[in-house]
Amino acid sequence: MADKAYLAVDIGASSGRHVLGLFDGQRLRLEEVYRFENGAIEAAGRLHWDLLGLWAQVRKGLRAAATTSGAPITSLGVDTWGVDFGLLGRGDELLGNPYHYRDSRTNGMLEKALGIVPREDIFCQTGLQFMQINTLYQLLAMKLAGSPLLDIAESFLMIPDLIHWLLTGVKCNEMTNASTTQFYNPLDGVWATKLLERFSLPTRILGNIVQPGTTIGGLRPSVATESGLANAQVVLPGSHDTASAVMAVPAKSQPGVKPDWCYLSLGTWALMGIESPKPIVNDSVMRLNFTNEGGVGGTVRVLKNITGLWLVQECRRVWNHGGANLDWEDLNRLSAAAPALRSLINPDAADFLAPADMPAAIRNFCHKTGQAVPEEEGAVLRCALESLALKFRQVLAMCEELNGGRIETIHIVGGGTKNQQLCQFAADACGRRVVAGPVEATATGNVMLQAVAAGDVASIAEAREVIRRSFPADEYLPQNTAQWDEAYGRFLKIAG
Numbered sequence: 001m002a003d004k005a006y007l008a009v010d011i012g013a014s015s016g017r018h019v020l021g022l023f024d025g026q027r028l029r030l031e032e033v034y035r036f037e038n039g040a041i042e043a044a045g046r047l048h049w050d051l052l053g054l055w056a057q058v059r060k061g062l063r064a065a066a067t068t069s070g071a072p073i074t075s076l077g078v079d080t081w082g083v084d085f086g087l088l089g090r091g092d093e094l095l096g097n098p099y100h101y102r103d104s105r106t107n108g109m110l111e112k113a114l115g116i117v118p119r120e121d122i123f124c125q126t127g128l129q130f131m132q133i134n135t136l137y138q139l140l141a142m143k144l145a146g147s148p149l150l151d152i153a154e155s156f157l158m159i160p161d162l163i164h165w166l167l168t169g170v171k172c173n174e175m176t177n178a179s180t181t182q183f184y185n186p187l188d189g190v191w192a193t194k195l196l197e198r199f200s201l202p203t204r205i206l207g208n209i210v211q212p213g214t215t216i217g218g219l220r221p222s223v224a225t226e227s228g229l230a231n232a233q234v235v236l237p238g239s240h241d242t243a244s245a246v247m248a249v250p251a252k253s254q255p256g257v258k259p260d261w262c263y264l265s266l267g268t269w270a271l272m273g274i275e276s277p278k279p280i281v282n283d284s285v286m287r288l289n290f291t292n293e294g295g296v297g298g299t300v301r302v303l304k305n306i307t308g309l310w311l312v313q314e315c316r317r318v319w320n321h322g323g324a325n326l327d328w329e330d331l332n333r334l335s336a337a338a339p340a341l342r343s344l345i346n347p348d349a350a351d352f353l354a355p356a357d358m359p360a361a362i363r364n365f366c367h368k369t370g371q372a373v374p375e376e377e378g379a380v381l382r383c384a385l386e387s388l389a390l391k392f393r394q395v396l397a398m399c400e401e402l403n404g405g406r407i408e409t410i411h412i413v414g415g416g417t418k419n420q421q422l423c424q425f426a427a428d429a430c431g432r433r434v435v436a437g438p439v440e441a442t443a444t445g446n447v448m449l450q451a452v453a454a455g456d457v458a459s460i461a462e463a464r465e466v467i468r469r470s471f472p473a474d475e476y477l478p479q480n481t482a483q484w485d486e487a488y489g490r491f492l493k494i495a496g
C-alpha cells in the first residue's frame with residue numbers, strides 16, 4: 001500500500017515535537033518535522049506553563065508537517081504529561097495560564113487533604129498513588145487559597161484536552177490523562193464525584209470521559225486553513241504520554257493477558273509497572289503506593305512514578321549555567337570514569353523535587369546520610385544513575401508482588417534508552433534482561449493508535465508487531481550482580 005501518514009504532537013515537560021508516522025502496511029517510519037522548547041515560566045513567584053506559547057508552537061508544527069509530508073495526513077493527536085490542567089469560564093474564556101506541577105502551592109497539601117478525607121477512602125475511590133502534584137491537591141490548594149477561578153469555572157480540561165479543544169472546538173476529557181487526577185474511579189470508569197464533594201470541590205466543571213482511539217472531528221476552519229490540513233481528523237491517542245509510550249512496548253504477549261514483562265518509560269520521570277487487564281485496587285497497591293492509570297485497549301497501567309533523568313538534566317543545567325558547556329556525551333564520559341557504587345541517594349526524596357542546585361542537593365543528601373560526598377561532576381552523575389538503577393530494582397520487586405509471579409524482561413522505552421550506561425546499570429541492579437527501544441516510544445504509540453482508529457492496523461497486538469518489525473531494540477544482560485546485591489542492601493537502608 002502507499003504510505004499512510006499520521007501526525008503525533010508529542011509535548012513533554014522540557015520540549016515538544018511534531019513527528020510524522022509513515023506506514024506502508026508493514027513497517028512504520030518516523031520523521032520529526034518540528035521541535036520546540038518547553039518548560040516552567042516563573043511569574044510573581046509562581047510556576048506556570050505558557051499555554052498560548054505552546055499553542056503557537058503547535059500551529060507552526062502543523063504547517064511544517066503539511067509542507068513536509070509527501071502523503072496526505074490522515075489524522076493527528078496530542079499527548080502530554082499528566083496532572084496539570086486549565087479552566088474555562090463562560091463563553092469558553094481561558095481562566096489564566098495553567099500551573100506547573102512543580103509549583104510550591106501544593107507543598108503540604110497532601111497532608112491537609114488526608115486530614116479531610118482518610119487515605120483509605122481516597123484510594124478506594126481512585127486507586128491512585130499519593131503524590132502532592134496530583135490534580136486533586138492542586139484543586140484543593142486553589143480552594144484553600146480562596147481562588148475565585150473555581151467559582152467562575154465552567155469547564156475543566158487537562159493540558160492535551162485544552163490543545164485538542166483549541167484544534168477542534170470539541171471539549172472532552174480523554175481517559176488516560178483523566179486517570180492521573182486522583183478523582184477518577186478506574187473500577188467504574190467515571191469521575192469520583194462523591195470524593196470531590198467531600199472536599200467541597202466543584203463537580204460541574206467535569207466533562208465527558210472519552211476513550212483513547214476516538215475520532216473527535218476535524219480541525220477548526222481557521223486552523224485547517226492556516227495549517228493546510230483541511231482533511232485531517234483529530235484522533236485522541238493515549239493523551240497521557242506514558243499511555244502512548246506503553247502502547248509502543250514491543251512485547252509479544254496479548255494486551256490484557258498477565259505479562260511476564262514490565263515496562264519502564266524513561267525520561268524526565270521514570271514510570272515503571274505492569275500492563276494489567278483490570279484495575280488492582282487492594283491493600284497491597286495502597287501499601288506500595290502504586291497507581292492505576294488508564295491504558296489503551298481497555299488495559300490498566302499499574303505503575304509507580306520514580307524521579308527519572310530529571311536528576312541528570314538538572315545537574316547539567318546547573319553546571320552549564322556556571323559556564324561548563326557539557327553535552328550529553330560529556331556527561332556519559334564523566335560518569336563512566338567515576339568510581340562505582342560509592343555513594344547512593346533516594347531519587348524520590350523530597351530533596352530532589354525542585355532544588356535550585358541539584359548537584360548540591362545530591363552532595364547534601366550523601367553528607368547527611370553519612371556517606372562519602374561525591375565532589376567531582378562524574379561522581380555526582382554516577383551516584384544519581386546507580387541510585388536510579390537500584391530504585392528500579394526496588395520497584396521491580398513490587399511489580400512482581402502485584403503481578404503474582406516473576407518478571408523476566410524489563411522493556412525500557414523512551415528517550416532514556418539513549419543512556420546506554422543507565423540501561424546496563426538497570427540490568428545489573430535488577431538481575432534481569434533489559435530490552436531498550438523504541439526511543440521515540442510516545443510518538444510511536446500515538447501514531448499507531450491513530451492507525452488502529454483508521455482501520456489500517458487491526459489491533460494493538462498487531463500494532464506492536466509492526467513496531468517490532470520497524471525499530472531495532474538493544475539487549476542488556478546482567479553483569480557484576482554480587483557487587484550490585486551488596487549496594488542494594490545499602491540502598492534499602494537509605495531509601496527505606
